[in-house]
Amino acid sequence: MTRLRTALLSSLLLAAALPAPALFAQPGEAAAPAAASFDARAGQIVGLLTGRVPFADSFALSFQAAVPEAQFRAIAANLIAQYGQPIAVDSTASDNGRSGTVRLRFERGIATVRLDIGPPPEARITGLQFTGFTVSDDTMERVTAGIAALPGRSGFLVAEIDGAAIRPIASADPDRQFATGSTFKLYVLDELAAAIAAGERRWRDVVPLSHLSFSSAATGNWPPDTPVTLQTLANWMISVSDNGAADTLIHLLGRERIEARMRAAGHSAPSRNIPFLTTVEAFALKGDNFADLRAPFIAGNDAQQRRILDANRHRFTLAQVDGVSFGGEPRFIDDLEWFASPMDVARVLVDLKARRSDAAMAAMAINNGVGPAAAADWSWLGYKGGSELGVLSMSLLGRRKIDGKWFVVTASWNNDKADLDGAKLVGLVTRLLALAAKDGVTPSAPPPAP
Template sequence: MRNRWHALIAAALCIGGLPQTAGAQAPETHSAQTTAFDRRAGELVDLFNGKIAFADYFAPSFQQAIPEAQFKAMTAGLIAQYGRAIAIEQVISKDGRSGTLQLRFEKGTGSVILDVGADADERVIGLRLTGFQMANDSYDSVAAELAALPGATGFLVAELDGASIRPLAAANTDKQFAVGSTFKLYVLDELAAQIAAGERQWSDVAPLSHPSFSSAGTANWPRNTPVTLQTLANWMISVSDNGATDTLIHLLGRERIEARMRAAGHSDPSRNTPFLTTVEAFALKGNNFADIRPAFIAGDDKAQRKLIEANRGRLVLANVDGVSFIEGPRFIDSLEWFANPNDIARAFIALRARRSTTLMSVLAINNGVGPAASEPWRYLGYKGGSENGVLSMSLLGERKADGKWFVVTTSWNDPKANLDADKMVGLVTRLLALAAK
């Protein structure tokens, strides 16, 4: 339900994007003189191989944001998967302080954004590893790694030709997975449908009427703050804001979103009927609703809808105890939003078919994988979702090379344990890189 979308802050290392292809060995810099950026970039191989002290390389601001133990755990994981760091390539800086480079390992290449501080010691204030490309990668290799993960996984990489889905690689495409906030694609589709029908406009103003738990954009905003529908959509998709989502669900109508989901071709719409708001889902998962949860899970669509209506006054944010965020997975097989990889591909087809520039811009605010990963793509839209035991990442892209459209979607569920989001991001961006070729 929370969308871990990997926004990169100035002093953070984030593993998970996709690099550009490694090229010339010679550094490319803004001048012939050695700059602070050149020097710190040149030390990266030794840093990753443990030959330079953490405190000597990073400024205090970075050390505070990323403790040494956390950094060492990250680098150890990289080396375990990709081998030792061996070289830097494609070093580019316009000001001698900030820039990009490729860090080559024995079995792959990472794309790095590096920022050097202006203090006299010129230590690094920002290091972001935004992506990774495996050497000699293949769909079979990624599929094998996904299949080996604990729990259950499914994925689809497919070319989209109008309404046709042409798979390039896939596994478990007909299995229903908990997908967390990926369900918000259907809310966006219904919003766009009502706008296309002339019932609403993107510029319409509505009150932020339904605050929710874990809202990245609207946390602590006063109830009924006036915002446009486009703003609500931007928040819902780009940062997976739950308050914006629930406001839209109540505004657009639960039943109309359910109908839109069916029209988009969802293969098992009953799994998402009634179409729960985030507050309703969070509440039902928690201990405060242990009295009605068994009946809800056991009920059919009609019984579930009746139960929701009967408990409307209880299923509110004040009664969400947050237990699903501090413990392991909670009822992800029965209290969630569900879709299989083919369903998500069909949802993207429905969204693209609306030919709405605004809709497409909403999907592209946060492409989920960073600038390096998006370089081969003329357009890249994204929606992800996560909860304890649930990870989902889905992308819609137009390839620069030939204008063809593709979908890349992956889901991972494990009802027994929390999941490794960095591993998921790495696998998805590898699939995206393969689709870009």
């Protein structure tokens, strides 16, 4: 469960977490060599993906440390499986000769690639990031078939949102419950926004960072009780799926109130998430240190499970969680997780939108989940993802540029036997989003109320 965080699926296909190079072109004669170096490296991308250009000679050591060659080859193979062989660079654009955009043509689509290089004369690649794909002659039926072919269990929903109405356009198993990882944080955000709308709290309220957790991109190793605002916690929880921020908010708001909010938002099987676990509680129950409590917790009803949590509230802390046991294969994803159907996710997104909270919507839009190229057809795009071993989920709420209509695109993929290839789901969801952005998609009849 070391990956219980957002699948920062905006540009996950290939991205090294490295500092950006300086964005200043040298004056005079230095500008031309820099531009030539950028175009030369762009021209090598096809060969790098197909293995004809040596990996070690092309990438900076910092990139190689972040993305080893074996990982690069695996990602390249996945891209080729989805989009066919890379054929040629159609165009490049760079203002400074060090960073820019490359349009790369594959057999079945065109990729938008962010390319960063180091200074001449070596000008090695420091960043290579696939930020979006346009698939030739794509259809909902083709994407549906791609999602159905994923190993394990999967489901999705593309729907137009009109007020409280959810009007499906395409779907597969939209009412089936899936483990969704950190997508549960939408319910925490919904309750926080509701409490603020009721005047019980304010976004600028300062509270202590009271509960630290694993996989906390923002609060990892922070001192306990560091003062932070509620808006900061919400931003961290949604944009980088910070687990410490989420657990602090769950304890602050109260799990029972979040459970009530989940019911009010229309979750079709709320008992699957009652009691509403913190991330540390989920880590603890999945790990080996509390193996004696796992079976009775899974077998218990809601009340019995709540008693186990209450009786062990002082033991279920970050310091007591066995992090060593999380690795290699999925752990209890059918029993110890947060669950929702694609339609449930659509309902909570509708509930959040109806709250008319600028701060809550802004938190969702910090990381749009798919990168700038895929977001270009949307005037507003919010996102929440979730992942752990064997679990991936992506959910977007967007306002379409061409007509101002609102849409939900959500998909979940579970496999209790093996970890998942995140790039596959990224590509499929990005294609769903692109299809939803086209004028003329026709919703079907609205589903019955839950």
